[in-house]
Amino acid sequence: MSTPISMTTPKVTRRAQTRLGIALISPLMLLVIVFFLFPLGNAIYYSFVDFDGIDPTPAFVGLQNYTRLLTDPEVWHALGNNAIWIVIGTAGPLLIGLAQALLLWKVRHAGVFYRLAFFLPYVLPQVAIGIVWGWIYDPVSGWVNKALQVVGLDSLATGWLGNPNTALYAVLATAIWATTGFVLIIFLSALRNVDGALMDASRLDGVNAVQQLVYIILPQIMPVFLMVTTVTLVGGFSVFDIIFIMTGGGPANATNVIGTYAYTNAFQLSQISYGTTLALLITALSVPFAVALNRLQRRLSLQGTGA
Amino acid sequence: MKKPASTRAAAAAAAILALAVTGCTGAAPDAAEKGSDGLRYLISQPERPSELDAIRSDLEEFEKESGIEVTLDVLPLENLRTVLQTQLRSGEGPDVFNYDTGPGFAGTLAEAGLLYDLTDAYQDNDWKIYDFARERVTFDGKISGVPTQLEEVGIFYNKDLFKKHGVQEPKNLSDLQKAAETFTAAGVTPFAVNDKEGWQGGHLFSMALSSRVGPDGMEKLLDGSMPWTSPEVVAALETWSGFAKDGHLPDSPNALTYDNGNALFYKGDAAMNPTGSWLISSLQETVDFEVGFLPFPAEDGPGIFTGGLGGGSFVSADTENPEGAVELLDYLQSEEHGRWQVETIGTIPAFPVDTEGLEVSPLFAQVIEDTAKIAEGSGEFGYNIDVLTTDTFNKTMWDGFQGILTGQKTAEAVAQDLQTASKQAAEDK
Numbered sequence: 001m002s003t004p005i006s007m008t009t010p011k012v013t014r015r016a017q018t019r020l021g022i023a024l025i026s027p028l029m030l031l032v033i034v035f036f037l038f039p040l041g042n043a044i045y046y047s048f049v050d051f052d053g054i055d056p057t058p059a060f061v062g063l064q065n066y067t068r069l070l071t072d073p074e075v076w077h078a079l080g081n082n083a084i085w086i087v088i089g090t091a092g093p094l095l096i097g098l099a100q101a102l103l104l105w106k107v108r109h110a111g112v113f114y115r116l117a118f119f120l121p122y123v124l125p126q127v128a129i130g131i132v133w134g135w136i137y138d139p140v141s142g143w144v145n146k147a148l149q150v151v152g153l154d155s156l157a158t159g160w161l162g163n164p165n166t167a168l169y170a171v172l173a174t175a176i177w178a179t180t181g182f183v184l185i186i187f188l189s190a191l192r193n194v195d196g197a198l199m200d201a202s203r204l205d206g207v208n209a210v211q212q213l214v215y216i217i218l219p220q221i222m223p224v225f226l227m228v229t230t231v232t233l234v235g236g237f238s239v240f241d242i243i244f245i246m247t248g249g250g251p252a253n254a255t256n257v258i259g260t261y262a263y264t265n266a267f268q269l270s271q272i273s274y275g276t277t278l279a280l281l282i283t284a285l286s287v288p289f290a291v292a293l294n295r296l297q298r299r300l301s302l303q304g305t306g307a
Numbered sequence: 308m309k310k311p312a313s314t315r316a317a318a319a320a321a322a323i324l325a326l327a328v329t330g331c332t333g334a335a336p337d338a339a340e341k342g343s344d345g346l347r348y349l350i351s352q353p354e355r356p357s358e359l360d361a362i363r364s365d366l367e368e369f370e371k372e373s374g375i376e377v378t379l380d381v382l383p384l385e386n387l388r389t390v391l392q393t394q395l396r397s398g399e400g401p402d403v404f405n406y407d408t409g410p411g412f413a414g415t416l417a418e419a420g421l422l423y424d425l426t427d428a429y430q431d432n433d434w435k436i437y438d439f440a441r442e443r444v445t446f447d448g449k450i451s452g453v454p455t456q457l458e459e460v461g462i463f464y465n466k467d468l469f470k471k472h473g474v475q476e477p478k479n480l481s482d483l484q485k486a487a488e489t490f491t492a493a494g495v496t497p498f499a500v501n502d503k504e505g506w507q508g509g510h511l512f513s514m515a516l517s518s519r520v521g522p523d524g525m526e527k528l529l530d531g532s533m534p535w536t537s538p539e540v541v542a543a544l545e546t547w548s549g550f551a552k553d554g555h556l557p558d559s560p561n562a563l564t565y566d567n568g569n570a571l572f573y574k575g576d577a578a579m580n581p582t583g584s585w586l587i588s589s590l591q592e593t594v595d596f597e598v599g600f601l602p603f604p605a606e607d608g609p610g611i612f613t614g615g616l617g618g619g620s621f622v623s624a625d626t627e628n629p630e631g632a633v634e635l636l637d638y639l640q641s642e643e644h645g646r647w648q649v650e651t652i653g654t655i656p657a658f659p660v661d662t663e664g665l666e667v668s669p670l671f672a673q674v675i676e677d678t679a680k681i682a683e684g685s686g687e688f689g690y691n692i693d694v695l696t697t698d699t700f701n702k703t704m705w706d707g708f709q710g711i712l713t714g715q716k717t718a719e720a721v722a723q724d725l726q727t728a729s730k731q732a733a734e735d736k
Binding site: 052053054137138139140141157158159160161162163164248250251252253254264267268269270 | 388389392393396415418419420502503504505557558559560561562563564567570571698699702706707709710712713715716
């Protein structure tokens with residue numbers, strides 16, 4: 001039976017180690033307190049008062065903002081759009097990025113060119129992407145409708161961002177285009193750590209490509225897969241900028257998500273407290289998903305599975 | 308084992324909050340620095356590039372006269388409304404800016420304490436803004452801005468297309484509907500309606516409603532003595548939903564920007580363009596066909612123009628150079644500047660200007676004559692709703708009108724939403 005290290009370490013050394021530990025983590029803790037915990041506490045405070053952006057002593061309203069949130073039909077509509085965004089906006093880049101990564105995995109010629117080409121949209125500002133894709137979807141001069149006309153599919157041409165049936169999916173397609181490059185690069189890095197010997201052996205055993213993907217590749221890149229899933233999924237909860245730029249939440253709220261609805265209330269209608277409460281809803285909904293996926297990723301890492 | 312997990316959870320929570328916070332605030336401008344000597348002046352993108360050049364030259368004149376350096380910022384109108392609010396709230400706003408008047412626009416900024424009180428500046432400089440116009444920028448007894456232009460909202464029409472298709476100028480709503488049917492049958496879009504930005508819907512609704520209920524009816528609706536669920540309101544909304552259903556509007560008008568809608572009219576693809584008199588100067592420069600301007604017709608007559616006040620100039624409450632800002636506003640209201648505004652920019656100032664001897668087109672002369680009646684208080688004019696109501700009401704109206712154009716909402720449902728928003732606004736007062 002081994003003796004715990006703490007029992008054998010002299011008290012003076014333990015104290016010095018403690019001091020060093022505190023000294024090392026204190027800058028980070030300071031940043032966490034100033035930039036994360038203080039704003040979080042502030043946001044919680046504002047959700048219990050009626051702040052219009054000017055009155056320095058807003059009235060305490062208790063749970064009024066929360067009850068309003070629960071009874072506001074637009075919140076549920078926006079949450080529904082968030083759910084669509086989370087499902088398609090997470091699955092889309094993952095599937096397309098994985099497929100692209102598998103195709104580029106063994107590419108030797110011009111591999112850098114392809115990686116750069118696919119990654120480029122990810123480094124572009126969301127605002128620029130939103131504006132340019134707004135032109136692409138333009139019903140009069142946009143090339144999507146023009147292309148449809150050229151190939152004889154005029155009947156499919158529509159005002160993509162003005163049609164309530166297509167607007168959300170048109171913005172989603174843009175977001176998937178912009179995010180896939182990031183997923184591709186991460187998966188490509190993870191694929192480099194897949195056991196080549198195992199792949200060769202499976203080929204000799206007559207395993208087909210789908211079986212290789214399911215039984216060999218995916219288990220080995222699973223923690224990375226989960227990390228990418230976490231990032232894109234949480235992004236789905238807090239999505240704001242691209243929708244705001246491309247549709248502003250319209251037409252007639254058809255593309256409203258909680259982020260755009262929070263902004264409208266806080267900054268366009270001067271209902272800062274209600275907007276803050278909506279922003280807190282994003283936090284409250286996304287944290288359990290982020291933590292659960294994080295724990296799963298950690299468990300898989302401890303089991304020794306993964307890239 | 309629990310401790311690291313909870314630390315990560317806290318970090319994740321904080322990170323997500325940070326995402327939410329950064330996503331909902333926007334960045335401060337870095338194009339021009341605020342300074343105590345100079346001024347940052349924000350305007351919306353003019354209709355014509357030449358107009359912007361003229362404004363720059365005009366500001367150079369002011370710089371020479373006053374010795375105050377002015378940095379001009381220009382934003383597209385659709386971005387200006389949201390960007391400006393964010394900038395002002397973060398204390399990074401321009402010193403002087405152009406914005407819409409009325410409680411739903413400047414009133415919201417004044418209520419949030421974001422506008423400089425110009426009451427004393429009015430007295431000190433003896434600014435001669437029309438009384439009705441000054442009232443529209445007065446909030447809680449403080450004059451918060453300087454109205455800059457009078458305008459009319461109606462229907463521009465392509466006289467050549469009307470002649471080609473044998474269509475007469477509509478004398479009533481039935482004539483307008485028949486004209487629309489003729490154009491649709493001929494493959495010409497009757498109305499260049501566009502509503503991507505949302506605010507256009509307020510104008511379209513205002514013109515149809517004003518002609519249906521007249522000035523008195525509009526006043527009753529706005530003061531709450533007539534409900535927004537009245538049959539006349541529903542009928543005005545149904546006029547537009549009917550046009551949409553009958554194919555008299557472009558495909559997906561909610562996807563069309565204001566500029567794109569105008570382009571349809573400029574190109575001759577659309578026969579009529581329902582919008583405001585601010586477009587006249589662009590029309591003069593752009594089109595080679597003859598243009599007429601008529602009010603949205605009433606059921607039993609030619610109808611009335613929706614008229615009143617357009618935008619105004621405002622000073623940020625946080626300006627470091629209030630004296631310089633007031634000096635710029637004073638310059639913008641000189642008699643000489645008023646004549647320049649009429650002749651060069653093609654808009655009508657909100658203060659008396661002697662237009663004798665100025666060279667203007669017959670179309671613009673018609674608008675000058677009409678708006679003079681607004682200033683005098685004579686003649687019948689409708690009201691542009693969005694400059695007289697609250698931001699919550701406007702949002703309801705704009706969203707509702709987009710819903711009308713796509714068929715997402717019925718006229719009755721939108722009217723009910725407007726009534727609810729109106730009641731809410733009255734309770735909030």
